[in-house]
Amino acid sequence: MKTLDMHDWPRKSLYDYFRTLPSPHFSLTADVDVTALITTAKPRGVSVFNAALYAVMRAANRIPEFRQRLDGPDVVEFDAVHPAPTVPIDGDRFAFCYFDYADNWPDFDRACAEAVEAGKRQTELSDDSAHRLDLVFTTCLPWLHFTSMHHPVQGPDDSFPRIAWGKFSERNGRWLMPVNLQVHHALADGLHAGRFYEYLQETLDEFG
Numbered sequence: 637m638k639t640l641d642m643h644d645w646p647r648k649s650l651y652d653y654f655r656t657l658p659s660p661h662f663s664l665t666a667d668v669d670v671t672a673l674i675t676t677a678k679p680r681g682v683s684v685f686n687a688a689l690y691a692v693m694r695a696a697n698r699i700p701e702f703r704q705r706l707d708g709p710d711v712v713e714f715d716a717v718h719p720a721p722t723v724p725i726d727g728d729r730f731a732f733c734y735f736d737y738a739d740n741w742p743d744f745d746r747a748c749a750e751a752v753e754a755g756k757r758q759t760e761l762s763d764d765s766a767h768r769l770d771l772v773f774t775t776c777l778p779w780l781h782f783t784s785m786h787h788p789v790q791g792p793d794d795s796f797p798r799i800a801w802g803k804f805s806e807r808n809g810r811w812l813m814p815v816n817l818q819v820h821h822a823l824a825d826g827l828h829a830g831r832f833y834e835y836l837q838e839t840l841d842e843f844g
Contacts, residue, residue: 637715639713640704650825651823655822662818663786665782666814667813668812668837669841670684671810673688673811673840683745685776686745688813690741691836692772694835694836695836697716702819703770704823706793714770717737718736718770719774720732721733722775723752725758730775731755731761732755732762733755769795771796773799787800797819798817798818801813802816
């Protein structure tokens, strides 16, 4: 982790402006093509959830702005950020789980499977993220193909990226999946969101 030198930071004026707003987060949703994942990887036994989460986290880790967090008066940048997905638990509820990101797919797949199984054994929702900033909150809504989403945040300085994906839909022989991204505008802009979707698509295509 490093603390950015604010005097030499090119986006300092953007940071100064958006840091003052009471609602500084922006959210957008776009479809990505998951045809390779559905038609090639899934029949081979690849977990669609694990693979989608891997693609999301790999894309997020490629973008420095998605690894930056507000830390009091400072902005810090982590070498890597780690997934904090939701998992279903009894009573139509959910809980959080956490594990370390691995850029290597087999290592990520194994760690994800273990964390999800452990997470499902929880009986209540608890938040263990208060002591760390190096997380990306993620969730999956497999029940609908949504077109927008807004996530709750802890306040205007909450700078955790939040990423959600939904139900697959087939259109003209291709499988599409909606992916929602919500980030803090003091740290990231539409350009960085565009790069996220580009990198996400590249990894999804690798499952073909």
